[in-house]
Amino acid sequence: MSLALLDAAATAARLPYPALVHAVQAVLRDPAVQVPLRLVQPLPGGASLFVMPALDGRIAITKLITFTPANAGSARPTIQGDVVVFDIATGERRLVLDGPTVTARRTAAVSLLAAQRFAPQPAGPLLIVGAGAQGRSHLEAFAQGLPLAEVRIASRSAASAESLAARARELGLRTRVVSDPDAALAECPLVVTCTPASSIVLSALPRPDAFIAAVGAFTPGMVELAPDLVRHCARHGRVVLDTPDARHEAGDLLQAGLDVAGLAALADLPRGDGNEARTGPVLFKSCGWAGWDLAAARAAIG
Structure with missing residues (x-):
């Protein structure tokens, strides 16, 4: 062989x-x-x-x-x-x-699957915070798997943001680079955070119909989302994990003081689980898994 x-x-x-x-x-x-x-x-x-x-x-x-x-x-x-x-x-x-x-492509595929199952507004617009390898893979995956037409891109690197914006335009998406991702939350029901997770990048509260895939923080000491944002999603919507292992690794959730023991994982909530009528923002927390x-x-x- x-x-x-x-x-x-x-x-x-x-x-x-x-x-x-x-x-x-x-x-x-x-x-x-x-x-x-x-x-x-x-x-x-x-x-x-x-x-x-x-x-x-x-x-x-x-x-x-x-x-x-x-x-x-x-x-x-x-x-x-x-x-x-x-x-x-x-x-x-x-x-x-x-x-x-x-790593980049399987993470984006898992986020896409979660968005296909749980996003109330899968047509976007999409906000991507972080314009590195994960930002690019999520852009390409969501453009393929969702009925997207428009994207906003935020990055601390202007050059990276413009490069990812150019790729989005190649994919036929209306695209704008934004300097304030918190302000963009008001107009974007689809959100992906994929930064190095060295500091909080989103603090504003999301729309009631928001789906947020947070993939940058995968250890207890890493964080992308403000505690109030995380607690808001848990109180008024739903928090879903990629796997049960995330209960020990998801810095965003642990630093917000969430009771992670009772949170459902992706495998627990297949399509058609009877919860489609639930309202409020969905936070999908992905930490990665060898599976x-x-x-x-x-x-x-x-």
Whole structure:
């Protein structure tokens, strides 16, 4: 069996968003999927090493990546590494996928699935806060999977914001760069926050029909959303987690003092769960999970 070593472009080509969303749904339904707790090893200088295994009845994967916040705004990506895919029956490596590409695309696919299920106004306009790799992947995924026509982009880097705006226009979307994301909340029922999560980027209260996918903060010490915003969503709408593991990792929720033990995860709330009549803003808190990387590996293998 030949081994395929895929770079970023080749990895992305194997992971179209419709196939990724389908693979994520399949992982959520598959009782053979096993996902051990990930290892997060702090490194000198504030970086972290992540070791994230997962398996099903056919393949086993491990994502091995570094997260280096100090690289934000530089030519070096904050996430670097690989996803290694093994054949369980033979023990052979089948694929080595580009880790940052897998992370960006599977995270956006999970957010898209949540938006398809829970967003009261899936046509937007969409506000993206953070114009890095996750901002781009969420833009492309939402443009493919939702009836979007308009997007607002906010970033602390003007150059990054303009670059992402150019990509949005290529996708046929009416696009505007905004300097105040809080002000944009009033006109955007779709929101994605995908920043380095070193400080609060949204403080205003969302619209009653808002859907917010918050993906930047994935440790207890990280935060993107003001506590009052988080508590407002919990009190007047719904907070949904990507997985139960987020109860221990979601800095936005923990720092807001939310009772996370009773929060539902994506797998607990399939389409048609009888809650469609619920009103109020929806906060989807995503912290990442090796099961999503397993879904990407399944999609890549075909």
